[in-house]
Amino acid sequence: MAKSQIAMKVNxxxxxxxxxxxxxxxxxxxxxxxITGPHIGCETSHCGACTVxxxxxxxxxxxxxxxQANGGDIRTIEGMANPDGTLHALQEGFREMHGLQCGFCxxxxxVRAYRLLQENKNPSEEEIRYGISGNLxxxxxxxxxxxxxxxxxxxxxxxxxxxxxx
Amino acid sequence: xxxxxxxxxxxxxxxxxxGCKRKRVEDVRFIQGKGNYVDDIKLPGMLYGDFNRSPYAHxxxxxxxxxxxxxxxxxxxxxxxxxxxxxxLAWMPTLAGDVQMVLADGKVLFQNQxxxxxxxxxxxxxxxxxxxxxxxxxxxxxxVDPLKAMAPNAPVIREDxxxxxxxxxxxxxxxxxxxxxxxxxxxxxxAAFAKADVSIREMIVYPRVHPCPLETCQCVASFDKxxxxxxxxxxxxAPHVIRTVGSLISKIPEHKIHVIAxxxxxxxxxKVGAYSGYICSIVASIVTGVPVKxxxxxxxxxxxxxxxxxxxxxxxxxxxxxGKVTAMRCYTIADHGAFDACANAxxxxxxxxxxxxxxxxxxxxxVLVDGVYTNKAPGGVxxxxxxxxxxxxxxxxxxxxxxxxKLGMDAAEFRMKNLIRREQFPYTSAFGWQYxxxxxxxxxxxxxxxxxxxxxxxEQKAKREAFKRGETRELMGIGVAFFTxxxxxxxxxACDILGIAMFxxxxxxxxPTGSGICRLGTKSQGQGHETTYAQIIASExxxxxxxxxxxxxxxxxxxxxxxxxxxxxxxxSGAATAMACRKIKAKAQMIAxxxxxxxxxxxxxxxxxxxxxxxxxxxxxxxxxxxxAYHEVPPGMEPGLEAVDYYDPPNxxxxxxxxxxxxxxxVDTGQVKVRRFYALDDCGTRINPMIIEGQIxxxxxxxxxxxxxxxxxxxxxxxITTASFMDYFLPTAVETPHxxxxxxxxxxxxxxxxxxxxxxxxxxxxxxxxxxxxxxxxAFLGSTHIQMPHDHWRTWTAAEKLGLHG
Numbered sequence: 001m002a003k004s005q006i007a008m009k010v011n012x013x014x015x016x017x018x019x020x021x022x023x024x025x026x027x028x029x030x031x032x033x034x035i036t037g038p039h040i041g042c043e044t045s046h047c048g049a050c051t052v053x054x055x056x057x058x059x060x061x062x063x064x065x066x067x068q069a070n071g072g073d074i075r076t077i078e079g080m081a082n083p084d085g086t087l088h089a090l091q092e093g094f095r096e097m098h099g100l101q102c103g104f105c106x107x108x109x110x111v112r113a114y115r116l117l118q119e120n121k122n123p124s125e126e127e128i129r130y131g132i133s134g135n136l137x138x139x140x141x142x143x144x145x146x147x148x149x150x151x152x153x154x155x156x157x158x159x160x161x162x163x164x165x166x
Numbered sequence: 167x168x169x170x171x172x173x174x175x176x177x178x179x180x181x182x183x184x185g186c187k188r189k190r191v192e193d194v195r196f197i198q199g200k201g202n203y204v205d206d207i208k209l210p211g212m213l214y215g216d217f218n219r220s221p222y223a224h225x226x227x228x229x230x231x232x233x234x235x236x237x238x239x240x241x242x243x244x245x246x247x248x249x250x251x252x253x254x255l256a257w258m259p260t261l262a263g264d265v266q267m268v269l270a271d272g273k274v275l276f277q278n279q280x281x282x283x284x285x286x287x288x289x290x291x292x293x294x295x296x297x298x299x300x301x302x303x304x305x306x307x308x309x310v311d312p313l314k315a316m317a318p319n320a321p322v323i324r325e326d327x328x329x330x331x332x333x334x335x336x337x338x339x340x341x342x343x344x345x346x347x348x349x350x351x352x353x354x355x356x357a358a359f360a361k362a363d364v365s366i367r368e369m370i371v372y373p374r375v376h377p378c379p380l381e382t383c384q385c386v387a388s389f390d391k392x393x394x395x396x397x398x399x400x401x402x403x404a405p406h407v408i409r410t411v412g413s414l415i416s417k418i419p420e421h422k423i424h425v426i427a428x429x430x431x432x433x434x435x436x437k438v439g440a441y442s443g444y445i446c447s448i449v450a451s452i453v454t455g456v457p458v459k460x461x462x463x464x465x466x467x468x469x470x471x472x473x474x475x476x477x478x479x480x481x482x483x484x485x486x487x488x489g490k491v492t493a494m495r496c497y498t499i500a501d502h503g504a505f506d507a508c509a510n511a512x513x514x515x516x517x518x519x520x521x522x523x524x525x526x527x528x529x530x531x532x533v534l535v536d537g538v539y540t541n542k543a544p545g546g547v548x549x550x551x552x553x554x555x556x557x558x559x560x561x562x563x564x565x566x567x568x569x570x571x572k573l574g575m576d577a578a579e580f581r582m583k584n585l586i587r588r589e590q591f592p593y594t595s596a597f598g599w600q601y602x603x604x605x606x607x608x609x610x611x612x613x614x615x616x617x618x619x620x621x622x623x624x625e626q627k628a629k630r631e632a633f634k635r636g637e638t639r640e641l642m643g644i645g646v647a648f649f650t651x652x653x654x655x656x657x658x659x660a661c662d663i664l665g666i667a668m669f670x671x672x673x674x675x676x677x678p679t680g681s682g683i684c685r686l687g688t689k690s691q692g693q694g695h696e697t698t699y700a701q702i703i704a705s706e707x708x709x710x711x712x713x714x715x716x717x718x719x720x721x722x723x724x725x726x727x728x729x730x731x732x733x734x735x736x737x738x739s740g741a742a743t744a745m746a747c748r749k750i751k752a753k754a755q756m757i758a759x760x761x762x763x764x765x766x767x768x769x770x771x772x773x774x775x776x777x778x779x780x781x782x783x784x785x786x787x788x789x790x791x792x793x794x795a796y797h798e799v800p801p802g803m804e805p806g807l808e809a810v811d812y813y814d815p816p817n818x819x820x821x822x823x824x825x826x827x828x829x830x831x832x833v834d835t836g837q838v839k840v841r842r843f844y845a846l847d848d849c850g851t852r853i854n855p856m857i858i859e860g861q862i863x864x865x866x867x868x869x870x871x872x873x874x875x876x877x878x879x880x881x882x883x884x885x886i887t888t889a890s891f892m893d894y895f896l897p898t899a900v901e902t903p904h905x906x907x908x909x910x911x912x913x914x915x916x917x918x919x920x921x922x923x924x925x926x927x928x929x930x931x932x933x934x935x936x937x938x939x940x941x942x943x944x945a946f947l948g949s950t951h952i953q954m955p956h957d958h959w960r961t962w963t964a965a966e967k968l969g970l971h972g
Contacts, residue, residue: 101694144863
């Protein structure tokens, strides 16, 4: 199949590549670019394991063609750490609050939560639950993921994190 | 000791051993996208495999033409049953003593069955070519109803064995019959029913559901023709079992098979079995001489690799009129699909289903299970439960509510009256299980008090009156469940898989500088083994958990083990870990005695060191002893500090719990809103409370999904109608309730550290608790049992049938 030239920024680095028009962004990232943080859990855009940030929006990269991301600016879990190499508040929050178990949904969940906190710096529990409802987790029951995001929000806002009473 | 020496308590805290909410070791890689899952593996020259699958649930295959598929540029080979026959692999043995087609041989027996396997240079080409395999079918009559499987004219599912009167588990009474399995005392039970004051009977159905981990099943097979060695990377909950089974069926010597299970994205039972994709990838790699990857998609996962439950339980309980249970009996039809590929301990075709007498003191009981073939996918697994325990717990807990209702007693009060009492432990059930330990009354009382149960019942009463007066359209339901599990399979006298006793193992090496590595036969799929096993070692050996590396999933380095499922890791491998530590500690004590020039018996253990009794300043820490083990062992002692332990548990463990759910049902929309869910678990000694709580949250969420919306549904033509996330309900963060967790601690008397296992309790106890709550909402209107799942439609229908819509 004829290939097309595309260029995009992924985690701050410019990538030039040839892709078939039908290549999905998730396969381009994982198979061609060895960016294996985003995962494939359903290929019908329900589970969100493949979530990446594309031009300031959370997208499910299993239902976007790589060619549609031409010229785009992408961030994956691999690009979440701070420029000095320390962990992002969300990464720290997920570990501190036990917001993951098997780890398969985690890259998509963190990247989604990143965009959520860009859009709403201090979300309520209800807003967090709604905001991550496009990302499925089979292990945690979400409660600790909500706490992890609250932890990160507090840290990014420079306030002390208060765990809600059980 | 001078003032600078930390106290025992301070030193113990630094170890991060038992009881510590230690942060997880594995998280560091997962939160940075650096996990290594099977689909992340890319080997040089690797090819991709994909299946052509049957659109029919039951059909004869009259022709398979692979010409067009093979002609697609990039296609390397196409396998069919005919190709596999040349290596004698068209069929494979199952763990349950049956055989199963690897690729359809002459006919297909369920929708999406594997018909041909295409191998190509990339996954897109493989998928294209799979569609181009031309198959001609002649449709056959279909049966997907297990209750009709043994009818005189039922379609013959398995022509290969239709005349066989003996199956793997005894006599077969029909060509679609697989096994009959009974337990308990039938005569005594029938006699008890004959003179019972009160009895109830209900058909309780636990629908077919799926474990559905977020990562599907996948593998990479890499056969080295020169060395004659196979390396198989895969999503395997039981890597050693895969190696042994792989060797037996491929005839590759077992020492030339290297099975590697890297990070696994959830398992819940789905990844115990051996599937066609693994076999085809192995054959494809042998044929092509290069690595072959197979990655299942979600539809394939939901419709072909594994299912769970599908039990139709005709349940009866007898009781005295003042509410003491006197007997129970249950006749069950179990739908095993087209092949009996259940992942059970081999001697137990219905698993540990005879735990069905639950937490109650039944004087006598009897169960009979008939397994049958239908045109559904094979591969029954214990989805987040020990084998068939969740079916049993659901059945007894529903039935106890129905009996309480008939007696006019409160559900909690009726349970309290019949719970096995503390002084009865160790307790032998009517089915012969010896429950190791329990304090059920304390747990039940704590649950009742924590939720203020009486106040809830008062509120419910008031709401029911208001409903009758037409002031509200909501019904309040309170669900109570008290469950007992049987986990930690298991004792070799009772449990084996294909003859291999279900022990498990741990091998620990302590390095000269006082750090170490522990390798095990189990395999984490999210349970946090790298964190928790190290905590056991920390407490046993007095070495900081951070200094212990835990490694699983490589059959070349790990001692033989039966893997992780059925909550067996902590009860079996956790015990092996503690026992291996004790061997190491015994040697360290001899070294300490030699160094301190005292007799072994003059030493006592103090957190992280041996000290001389009565002279605590004279001591040797475990770190010092590790160094000494490589440098100044006593004369005649061999150097080094390591041990391996194969642990054959003397008994199962019996975790238990008391759950209470409060919800409101809108009778006009069928919408159910969970207001509150309280879960008290007793898993014996608690290793890491943070991880325990996380497991309970996750298991409750899965239970919520099962009770409130999940079903692998087939239409009458055998089409599976719920094979994607569009149709198969997985709870999101929005629907998922808030969880309240609590605990009591009743250690197991036979486990070295008293631990019982916890990962599956919330699924086992959660499902009946939700279902009891929904049923309780309608109970005052005369309804006894509404089948799961309690989705909006079924709940609305229940209200409609009760005439609540005017």
